[in-house]
């Protein structure tokens with residue numbers, strides 16, 4: 001008895017029984033182009049977060065502000081504000097958790113697409129290029145994407161464990177961002193880790209921003225100068241901004257003062 005076989009809607013390669021046709025998005029994701037799209041879109045989400053996070057952290061430099069006659073750290077008020085977005089339409093932290101889920105999903109997909117794309121490329125070329133010829137078209141940033149990506153992932157785990165969960169930070173107080181950043185980055189090895197990880201992030205962002213245009217098909221040669229400028233500018237802004245924090249803490253420009261009211265006390269007082 002003969003069975004009807006069909007090709008996938010996008011990949012057009014694998015022949016499968018007609019009844020088991022894969023949904024369009026799943027089939028698209030199984031192709032190299034589909035994975036590159038996913039890498040580009042999740043990369044854009046990551047860039048949005050990293051730039052927003054860096055700009056938000058610049059509030060460290062504002063220091064304290066007057067909240068109804070009480071001096072509090074501006075960044076602590078900002079941290080509270082993030083938890084209060086869309087209250088009372090939604091309960092406290094719901095919107096923030098929504099953003100976190102989008103971000104977690106983006107990171108998981110970005111890593112999965114990178115890994116499976118590597119496997120796909122290996123399968124297509126089981127024998128490596130011989131000699132250094134292939135490196136002539138690839139620059140340092142593109143050749144190191146895997147390593148800079150792994151450094152950023154490891155940093156991210158350490159960063160959350162240190163500044164969000166407080167596991168590695170003996171002076172951690174939940175919600176007191178200014179205090180926690182000072183306590184963490186005043187340790188020299190931690191400051192060095194931040195500098196190294198953020199340089200790796202900058203290299204990753206430079207090549208990622210450049211190549212996402214290629215992946216999305218926005219690669220008209222007329223825009224190449226503009227593309228290079230955007231990739232360089234974005235990487236430079238993120239590296240300078242983020243590396244400034246460990247330097248500022250080490251230089252004493254950012255220094256926690258116990259006499260400043262905690263944002264938690266402020267809330268209790270206003271209730």
Ligand code: HEM
Nearest residue numbers: 053057079100156159163164177181194201242243245246
């Ligand atoms: C020197 C640079 C950085 C500083 C000073 C910094 C500071 C912080 C602080 C204080 C928090 C906790 C905020 C809170 O609990 O309210 C935090 C959370 C976080 N940071 Fe960073 N960060 C830096 C760089 C980065 C980088 C490069 C990444 C990503 C690669 C990153 C990803 C995150 C994430 C995902 C969270 C959790 C956000 C959340 O829970 O809503 N940070 N950061």
